[in-house]
Amino acid sequence: MAGEETLSRARGFSAWTTSRWLRVGVAVSLAVLTVLGVTGAWVLGRTASLSDDLVDAKSQAVTTAVRLESALLNQETGIRGYGLTGNPEFLTPYQQGLTEQAADTTRLSQMLEKDPEGLADLRRVRDAVEKWQARIARPIAAAPAGAPSPLAAERATEGKASFDQLRSALTHQQERLRSEQSQARDSLAATMRLRNWVFAAIAVVILALAGLVFEGLRRGITQPLSRLGADARAISEGDFNRPITPTGPADLRRLSGEIDVMRRRLVQELDVSEESRRLLDAQTADLQRSNSELEQFAYVASHDLQEPLRKVSSFTQLLQRRYAGQLDDKADQYIAFAVDGANRMQVLINDLLDFSRVGRVHHAHQSVDLDAVMEQTLSALSVSIEETGAQITSDDLPSLVADPTQMGMLWQNLIGNAVKFRRQDQQPHIHVTADHEGPLWRFTVTDDGIGIEPEYAEKVFVIFQRLHTKDVYSGSGIGLAMCKKIVEFHGGTIAVDPEYTGGTRITFTLADAPEGSEDAAAAVTDLDHAEPTT
Template structure:
């Protein structure tokens, strides 16, 4: 199986650094030394007792005591050796076998069976671990198949994006241009209804081109525009405001900001993020001139940005719907657009490891969007 091996286990600390075999060896050595010392002391005492007494019955009793002690010590020694044998072959050796099997699985051999025959507790434990291994491997294979299917689907989407950017837009340009040429050449021969039909055809072709371009921008996020690096968020906002300078001037809009930090991001995508949010604030303005504020505050290892305006606002029940692609809350003739702007903003933020949401608890009128971006140098 082509899967990465598991990370190395954590190093034990304290007394847990010593293996079980060394504990048994240390305790067995201590017991053997104590046993030998006790045997020597008892034999010395018995020897002294024999030297002090010359009575025959006492000598016979001491001889029987020596025999009993030797028998007891012999039985204790046999029990100790039997315990060593049991621990070595019934506990330590199965643990070593299970450890080797687990180490092989951790090293990448995920098809390796985990099984020991004894003792009953270790056999049950190995059975549970092996069952867990089989379930994990089965789930990984399913996920691998799904990932492969996803890669295939993404490849087809990339091919579709290529077709959309080249093959689909050319016919649309021809429809729009030749329809306009038709109006220019035969305009005097057309009545008002014919001119209206021509206007509808040109407008539809142009809106289709805009829709295709927006879809291409949406599909390119995180795939074509390059990687991420430490950058100045204020510079991205400056470029966005420069792109919107004409629209801001026409709407008499005022944009204020906090001192923006450095973030780990993609310059072109963050420029597009700021541009879409500010453009929405200008588009969905109220009767008053737009007043837009870009704020920021630190939130752990992330920066929380906000874009607040004094526009018409968004009903909180549509807080999730507005981020769906092609979802519109207003008619196209009231507010133009393709309905993909906020979906694109959310995809850009999620590509950067953050999230974008509508702040329903913001004070005052208008709309406040908040989003998280990783701080520069945090390794996110």
């Protein structure tokens, strides 16, 4: 039964959590320290009380009793001298003794207020003093000066006996006061010894308690956490097959179990990740092969397809010039269709090549002054700007880490579109803004042109998507798709502002330095000192 009870108690303790152990430990420690503090305070108070009683009461009472005896001796000496000689000078110590007697008696009464035996001794002394003064001192002091007092000789024997009784009362009083003083001194010494033992015991208990707390923390928290940390470090270093042994309080054991479950899950995830990596490697190989084929297509499109297309375009143009007006109207119309189709096919191929090169050919990131890029863009579009009378304004544009060629393509497409898609009855007004928003710059290009309906806000960024026929507005429908690809390549986003109704507002963001650029960190650091790109 005793073994089962011990086992049950051990199981109960094993279910305690760290917080419960800490609460119990703190409660026990506070209780022990409270008991020790109360005991120490009681001992200190007892010592202070005895010390005050010895110094302020017992010792002062003995001293005052001795002074009272001295005052009475002065009275006896003065009265005896005055009675024998009649010299008034002998009354001076007598009068002084009376004053001191009254003061000492009053002081003793106050000191012995809580001591009945002491007050009884004081009354006996007072009675003896009163008897001696009534029979001897006052009658002799009242005798005429200048001659010996007959009363002094007459009552000499009675006076001696009366003063001896007074002296006996004083002696008894002083002996009892000295006895009480000695007892108080012994009690103080005993209490001080007890105080020393108590404080020594308090120190030992505090040290033992500190040792128990330290050992409990070491075994219950520090060691289990150290072991758990060692296991976790081993797992983090790659030893995923190392099991975690639960130790310590219940919550730490649960934590160890959860980490072990996480370890097993991590092992499973690593197996899945390894399989995914193999699949990804295969897909990467397929993607590389696809990119290689795309590059071959771009080469073919830029060389092999361009040559026959140029021949078709050249000969159809020759055919148009030589036989214009010699054939019927239908033939001239068909020839014009062929020339226009060949030219548009050549423009489409060139635009498609430019689109495919974004992020693949032009990726030389460096500090780019967008104000300088804007000036170059306006210079390139100067003919169409002069023809339309466009007014283009812009805020101060920042310097960014970007590809300068792509930045030129971005601004040329955006400004060119704003000039192209104008209202026919008015001059276009275009304004460019730039605002810093955290790590990004937000740019807007706002015009007062024909605008874009909200339902086409996403469609305009799809390659070759046109909202108007080529007869109304020229172009291949690749401009905004090119802008989107450039912005996303630089870590930003681009969209049409659907809330703006006075024309078209294109808003896009660019980072100070796109992630992955080779010299992004250095360029951001030296951005303020970089020379503008020209």
